[in-house]
Amino acid sequence: MTIQSADIYKIAAHHRFQWEKAQDCYVILFPEGMVKLNGGAGEVLNLINGESTIMIITESLTKKFPDTPSLEKDIVGMIELALEKAWIEKVN
């Protein structure tokens, strides 16, 4: 699936995304499973809210991490992974 800049995604049904203080990271929780997300992946999924387009998310992260090379590619890669794992669903 090609990710387009106008695409909007949300956290998939039956999944929960939350910050875990004890683990000091974001996690995805779902039936029988829990995945700890590394810093970058957590930052991307934190902006997946069923409203923001990929373009808005990319702009927002570019402002936050201006010195990161190939940021856009990383974001698309993360979205692709999350789709493949069925952690997120396309809204539009």
Place this chain on the structure above:
Amino acid sequence: MADQNNGVSSATTTTQPLWLLAEITYRCPLHCAFCYNPTDYDKHTQNELDTQSWISVLNQARELGAAQLGISGGEPLLRDDIEIIVEEAHQLGYYSNLITSGVGLTDKRIDAFKKGGLDHIQLSMHDITEEINNFITDTNTFKLKKKVAAMIKDRGYPMVLNVVIHRYNIDHIKEILEMAEALGADYVELANTQYYGWSLINRNQLMPTKEQIDHAELVTNQYRDRVGNKMKIFFVVPDYYAERPKKCMNGWGEVFMIVTANGDVLPCHSARVIPNLEFPNVKDDPIKGAWYDSPAFNKFRGDDWMKEPCRSCPEKENDLGGCRCQAFLLTGDAESADPVCTLSPNRHVIEKAVIDAQNPELQAQPIIFRTDKNSKRINEGEENDRLAGFHSVP
């Protein structure tokens, strides 16, 4: 807390419990022949923790890092405070799962669970036939389970069906998966019987052949290819036919913590079969101390405890020597390699078990169903002949 120990050797650990299993009662209206609960559970049905104690357990474990919560038993719905526990779990941020036979799930209760924030419900199913469902559970619950499955779906829960696989249903895998798909299951766990508790004393009556397992796995893989992500199918491989043991609980005291009906804190369901280990109890000890500092939780962390051939085995990180409870139950030595491993000097006990399970005379012995009466009889030594091959009461 100790320095980072890389899981090698230390009196304490830097790991955190991620999964809390609340075995909230050992009472159960079903009498499943394969139940993994301890056969002596009758000793533990008194002194169940009260609601306030469970709320304290949830708070303490969450503080330590637990995020997945299983509310299990026995049949948890026999307690009338599950609604309160579900609500507390949700407020604390757990992803909560009610693990149930479905008996006692009414419209009123499932609505209250939904309102309280319960995340999913795992329902046990047994077969496509009423006859085998009712036989293996020693109940008349077949129709009820289908009704409960519809209630779960109706409330918008992800439906997780758990089917324990044994000799009586293993040749029905395709039909079981078709039933699950028709019921709208999102996840199906085909859990081949592991031999602990009641399933261990009924091993000769339950264990399928290697050919049956191979066929079941093939059928499962074909079905999975067809349905894809629509219905996720897990096939839990039985270890007796494997060459290497399972990495039991992902390591002793690594990620799982179980609190039993009477408040014992355990690293796995059957840990109490190991002698001379004193497990902490939430009535006396804070959970933090139980996890990090108790001798029982530290006993099998890392690999200092290992004997040969595990100690120098290049594969030891893959399985950590397998299951400590299985090692003790079958060999009498909790520090020895899990006898499932073909490198274990005790592998012959597994091979004998496989041969015994095909022996028509042994197969013909009656199943001992999980009942209070049978648990009492076991506690009073009346089934010692049947238990003679094991090094502890399973």
